[in-house]
Amino acid sequence: SERGAAVFARTSAPGLAPKMPKLPLKATEKVDLAPQLFKLVEVAFSEQQAEEHRPAFADVAQLRESVRTQIVAASPELDDKAAVEDIIKLLARYHRLVSTLRLRFGDSSADSDSSLAAFSWKDAFRPSDRAARTELGFESACVLYNLAAVLSHSACHEDRTTPTGLRAACQAFQRSAGAFDLLASESAALSGGGRAEEGSGATSSSSASFTSSSSATTADTHPKAVHAWRHVMLAQAQQCFYEKAVSDAMKPQVVAKLAAQVAASLEAAMGELKHRDLKDKFGAWPTQLEAQK
DSSP: OOTTGGGGOOOOSTTOOOOOOOOOOOOBOOOOHHHHHHHHHHHHTOHHHHHHTHHHHHHHHHHHHHHHHHHHHHTTTOOOHHHHHHHHHHHHHHHHHHHHHHHHHOOOOTTTOTTSBOEEEEOSSOTTOEEEEOOHHHHHHHHHHHHHHHHHHHHHTSOTTSHHHHHHHHHHHHHHHHHHHHHHHHHHHHTTSSOOBOSOOOOOOTTOBOSOSOOOOOGGGSHHHHHHHHHHHHHHHHHHHHHHHHHTTOOHHHHHHHHHHHHHHHHHHHHHHTSGGGTTSSTTHHHHHHHHO
8 A cells, every 4th residue: 555645634623733744754775884885985085095984984884774773663654753853863964974975985886886785765655666776866865855754744743733833843844845955956866767676575685786876766756756745845834824824813815825825836746746757656645635735
């Protein structure tokens, strides 16, 4: 069954704001990252530089494993608010480290060394689909998706019936949209190559190696999907402004304008998800977005 379909359910309890969409997270497989980073630096620069950075590589590998295990432990619902906030901090820290590694050492590639172990990530909506690539850029993109997704969970933990909770939810949705903005450039750069494994349920061991680093990304990080998720998060942030306007009994014209902006963002999201590459990839999401609009 498709993941994430139930996140659109709305509460009927008195005094509670309706629930909003929150994106499922991607799962990743364990990778023996320290030797992989050592080899990347050794090939691109020198064995001496690789040796000098060995302790740092071990720290990065441990952080990645912490990210992987916390996502496994918390998924799929992420009901614990404290756990959600911990995952946000871990993902943000790991993404900063990966970005630093990319700036300093570049991405791995089949041209430089085809024996580098691949990063393998499952589709958030269809876990039987996965993609595996050796580039740090692919790792960065998948981590960014998860960061944006878990921010949507953080927003949904806030009590939007209070001014403080409504403001916090709005800010979390805006931060999620910002992460998807950053991901858009990553996904566009990664979308051109190879193929992903679909519906195979296959897994790769930490020592698996791939002769190409250009397998396609999964549908959840397709450029059109990334733009769709950004529109959804912007719609949710705008929904917070709408709810405040209703709560403050603002002029009907203002309320109507905010409602129209929410609908426009959701319409844009649905348009992106109609792309031919994304047909039947996200279960009930397009239908539920239409209903929410």
